[in-house]
Amino acid sequence: MTVYLPMLVALVALLAGLAIGKAWERYKLRDGQWIDRRKARESPHFIVGLDLVVANQIDQAIDELSRAAWLGEDALEIHLVLGNLYREKGQVGRAINIHQGLLQRQNLKTLEHAYILLCLGLDFRRGGFVDRAHEAFKEVLRLDPKNRHALIQLEKLHEEQHQWAEAYEIRQQISEIDATGPLRARDNAILAFLENELGDEASKAGDSTEAARRFAAAIDRDRSAAPAYLSLGDVKLNEGDVAGAITAWEDLIEASPDRAYLAFQRLQAAYAAQGAPHRFPDLCRRLIAANPQDWRARLALARHRTAAGDVSTALELLFEALAYNPHALMIHQEIWQALSALGRNPQLIERYLGLTRDAIFYLDPHVCVRCRYRSTELLWQCPQCHEWNTFIEERMAPAKDDQQLSA
Numbered sequence: 001m002t003v004y005l006p007m008l009v010a011l012v013a014l015l016a017g018l019a020i021g022k023a024w025e026r027y028k029l030r031d032g033q034w035i036d037r038r039k040a041r042e043s044p045h046f047i048v049g050l051d052l053v054v055a056n057q058i059d060q061a062i063d064e065l066s067r068a069a070w071l072g073e074d075a076l077e078i079h080l081v082l083g084n085l086y087r088e089k090g091q092v093g094r095a096i097n098i099h100q101g102l103l104q105r106q107n108l109k110t111l112e113h114a115y116i117l118l119c120l121g122l123d124f125r126r127g128g129f130v131d132r133a134h135e136a137f138k139e140v141l142r143l144d145p146k147n148r149h150a151l152i153q154l155e156k157l158h159e160e161q162h163q164w165a166e167a168y169e170i171r172q173q174i175s176e177i178d179a180t181g182p183l184r185a186r187d188n189a190i191l192a193f194l195e196n197e198l199g200d201e202a203s204k205a206g207d208s209t210e211a212a213r214r215f216a217a218a219i220d221r222d223r224s225a226a227p228a229y230l231s232l233g234d235v236k237l238n239e240g241d242v243a244g245a246i247t248a249w250e251d252l253i254e255a256s257p258d259r260a261y262l263a264f265q266r267l268q269a270a271y272a273a274q275g276a277p278h279r280f281p282d283l284c285r286r287l288i289a290a291n292p293q294d295w296r297a298r299l300a301l302a303r304h305r306t307a308a309g310d311v312s313t314a315l316e317l318l319f320e321a322l323a324y325n326p327h328a329l330m331i332h333q334e335i336w337q338a339l340s341a342l343g344r345n346p347q348l349i350e351r352y353l354g355l356t357r358d359a360i361f362y363l364d365p366h367v368c369v370r371c372r373y374r375s376t377e378l379l380w381q382c383p384q385c386h387e388w389n390t391f392i393e394e395r396m397a398p399a400k401d402d403q404q405l406s407a
């Protein structure tokens, strides 16, 4: 027994040593407290912090995540998120410091390196340092060539500077990455808009052949690319091809009847130029028959009737249009003009017109479904969130259905 005692003591010491070694790896003395390094991600501060991020309570999220980060200096993602939160708060300098600090770490894996650079690029973009943002995103792609986030950020940078060809090339790369996924249709729609911008560029440079080719390509990519039809028709009209212009604009109506009104003025003039002005009211009637809620076709037809001297029919059409969109000031103004023409209290009506003429806000309100940016007209790219084709007509109240109307 006594023979084994030293061995037993040595064994216990060895085990204790191993345990202490493990503990040393795992625990660390910080400000007189033993900190469990493995626990940062499991700490309530981290979980609560993420909850607060989700709830968009940025300041409280920063407090909690700062505590979690203090527990785990190595926890890369906590520091990344903290940096991103400072950026969201507008403290770009602080975000840049945090993310640049993370880049100095030894033994970063390639994807970690790429992700930190992506965050840094977003910091630079937010801070308005376009060139440095550009460099950072390029570097992300060098490390991770199919990084969709970096590609999208680069595309946006080019779009902001109206470098449409560069933006187009990048969206093509994105579309190759998305090749089989559900995002393919969206990619094609964006490529169509970019193609359309390239067409506009060619058109401004006086190259109508290239412009027409671009517009047609945009339509090939995405049948609902409304601005491309309009511009293609404009190019044809400039070349003296009125019939070709009409075909382009009628194709728009065929592809997107809800956008038909964009071609109204052009078609009305072109039909008249062809000696067939009746084709315009015929078109409006067809649109109304196909979609009784089409208040814009009614408004256009009313204007046409007014011009023909038939104000009573016009007023009837306007009242119908108003039932579908009671908040459209365009309709109200037209109604008051019609009433005025029909001799109903002209002074009061003139005064009303004067008051409402400058109320641009309600003239034809549109709103971006992505960021709620409001515009008085239909825009193809949102000036705030830079997304394509996100504007819809803003209705203050739901339109009444047919039954309610006839009731």
Ligand SMILES: [Zn+2]
Residues within 6 Å of the ligand: 368, 369, 370, 371, 372, 373, 382, 383, 384, 385, 386, 387, 390
């Ligand atoms: Zn927007």
